[in-house]
Amino acid sequence: MIDPLAQAFAGATDVYERGRPGYPDEAVDWAVERLALGAGSTLVDLAAGTGKLSRQLVGKVGHLVAVEPLAEMRAVLATTVPSAEIMEGTAEAIPLADGEAAKVVWRAVWAHLNLPPSER
Numbered sequence: 251m252i253d254p255l256a257q258a259f260a261g262a263t264d265v266y267e268r269g270r271p272g273y274p275d276e277a278v279d280w281a282v283e284r285l286a287l288g289a290g291s292t293l294v295d296l297a298a299g300t301g302k303l304s305r306q307l308v309g310k311v312g313h314l315v316a317v318e319p320l321a322e323m324r325a326v327l328a329t330t331v332p333s334a335e336i337m338e339g340t341a342e343a344i345p346l347a348d349g350e351a352a353k354v355v356w357r358a359v360w361a362h363l364n365l366p367p368s369e370r
Contacts, residue, residue, distance in 0.1 A: 263322045267300045267330075278306045285353045287311045296341055296356040299323050301331040303355065308333055315351060317344060 287293055291311045295304045298316035300323055307314055308331060317339040318324045324336050339345040
């Protein structure tokens with residue numbers, strides 16, 4: 251089940267893509283270094299949206315898996331980050347086997363988890 255607030259983005263993917271800023275390259279490089287990622291790493295970008303962070307991670311990791319619950323976001327993601335493996339899923343149900351990825355990155359999505367507010 252996807253949180254209704256997150257589902258609201260399905261009808262606004264164009265606005266989301268145009269209006270949401272990317273991430274500072276220095277911050278992305280810092281995270282890649284601290285997570286010890288490289289050409290042999292598999293990284294999951296959880297709640298990837300339209301690929302704002304995914305496109306900055308391409309080339310910094312060996313295999314990028316972008317997991318996104320909304321079909322409309324995944325459609326844009328497929329055009330912005332065609333080299334990523336794109337999968338339908340949520341934080342509560344990541345569609346990968348245990349140990350399949352080295353690390354998972356996840357940003358700015360706590361409000362959209364399907365959890366009671368007291369558990370966020």
